[in-house]
Amino acid sequence: MTFEQLRLDGVSRSFGAANALSGLDLAITRGEFVALLGPSGCGKSTALNCLAGLLPLTGGSIWLDDARIDGRPPEQRGFGMVFQNYALFPHMSVRANVGFGLKMRKVGRAEGRRRVDEALRLVQLTDHAAKFPAQLSGGQQQRVAIARAVVLEPPVVLMDEPLSNLDAKLRLEMRMEIRRLHQTLGLTTVYVTHDQEEALSLADRLVVLREGSVQQIGTPEEVYAQPVNSYVASFMGYRNLLDATVTGTAGSAVTVAGAGVRLTGRGAPTEGAAKVAIRPEDFVVGDGAENALDVTVEIVEYHGRELSVSARLESGTPVYFRTDKRLAPGDAVRIGVPAERVLVFEP
Ligand SMILES: Nc1ncnc2c1ncn2[C@@H]1O[C@H](COP(=O)(O)OP(=O)(O)O)[C@@H](O)[C@H]1O
Ligand SMILES: [Mg+2]
Structure with missing residues (x-):
């Protein structure tokens, strides 16, 4: 047939x-x-x-x-x-x-x-x-x-x-x-x-x-x-989902505040509550990156070439990222993520 x-x-x-x-x-x-x-x-x-x-x-x-x-x-x-x-x-x-x-x-x-x-x-x-x-x-x-x-x-x-x-x-x-x-x-x-x-x-x-x-x-x-x-984002590996509030927009860029930090990303919301989605592998460790966040490392899992790191912001909110740097629990590090990799959704 x-x-x-x-x-x-x-x-x-x-x-x-x-x-x-x-x-x-x-x-x-x-x-x-x-x-x-x-x-x-x-x-x-x-x-x-x-x-x-x-x-x-x-x-x-x-x-x-x-x-x-x-x-x-x-x-x-x-x-x-x-x-x-x-x-x-x-x-x-x-x-x-x-x-x-x-x-x-x-x-x-x-x-x-x-x-x-x-x-x-x-x-x-x-x-x-x-x-x-x-x-x-x-x-x-x-x-x-x-x-x-x-x-x-x-x-x-x-x-x-x-x-x-x-x-x-x-x-x-x-x-x-x-x-x-x-x-x-x-x-x-x-x-x-x-x-x-x-x-x-x-x-x-x-x-x-x-x-x-x-x-x-x-x-x-x-x-x-x-x-x-x-919802789809979390299913597609955007493991970091933060509740935030839109503070401003400029073109397709959206600025949000939440969990004690400010982030710039892209998305549809222009005001009010928002959900921010970031993949662990889109973070980079080190100064100088966009959207700098200061975190304390809590748990480190070994994945061959990379480490899977569970950390916390000062506010206590968990952040997950991947890195090839050898980090250890207790380390204070600065991480960042390009704005184009930060997705802002309606909650
Ligand atoms: N024979 C059935 N009688 C009553 N509820 C059912 C029956 N089959 C499925 N459901 C319900 O329908 C929904 C979808 O089920 P299902 O299609 O089996 O989900 P999935 O395959 O995605 O796990 C569930 O809430 C499930 O409890
Ligand atoms: Mg099934």
Whole structure:
């Protein structure tokens, strides 16, 4: 099945009085890799299950080009699904697990065998075809789940936190694997995660959700560099979020005061309360930088080339920064940050 666009039009889902998803508008182009990103409970799985047909909508519609599909049962949509818990058949071999969907679709034996072989090769499990799921590692099981989804050559693959049960090293490997498969097979992928790094590294486009509502849709570069509000900013690694008050504006520059310090940044607010967002890695240690702040170092974590430092302003407000200077707890240092890296939001 080929298509140009998968479109969600005001897709909503409530459970009783609670809105799990409110009016999601999203057009996904064929071949695109879209990540739905947000903390636990923000509606990611709800959105995915609505797409899959596992959950009826309570509002809105879903379209594949000109065909409305939200009334169709899951098997008629034919989307591939990969879940966090793999959901493999424990009593079937790897080969049988991967071939199951083809058998259901009455694909001929020779053709089925060829496609299963190809899928196993893609996920590098050819040598494990005769094993049972219990004889495989978590990463290998997840590969089986992915092979089982892609073997059907589905128009769209839906993945719900597929890497969250894997250890850190395997997670990185499988991340590249998923991107490689997406590219090699020309898939259209909708991928759910609470991990911003995963979303940024994998997706062509991110959809940041909060309590069932879209906060921002954009490329990784856009969302990373230009978060639209402090919620998205905090999700994108702007770990320093200070409450402040606007004291003046000049062009796109906004001056704020808060936590006993003055800062110049950029943003929309022109008066009143504001939220200031700064990334730890945008601070520099030493005199002479813009937005100088005097802090006392409290905790230092070693991260190879860099230290991750937790410090406090004189007012007691915590400040987090990164540096390659060898600092120690108790050190009094001056840090600064360029005004263009200080984002000022409405609170
Ligand atoms: N079957 C259900 N019954 C009632 N509430 C549900 C059900 N499924 C999800 N919810 C609620 O909907 C919201 C979104 O859930 P979910 O989509 O699973 O979030 P996420 O996948 O982002 O963690 C949560 O508040 C959750 O408690
Ligand atoms: Mg979920």
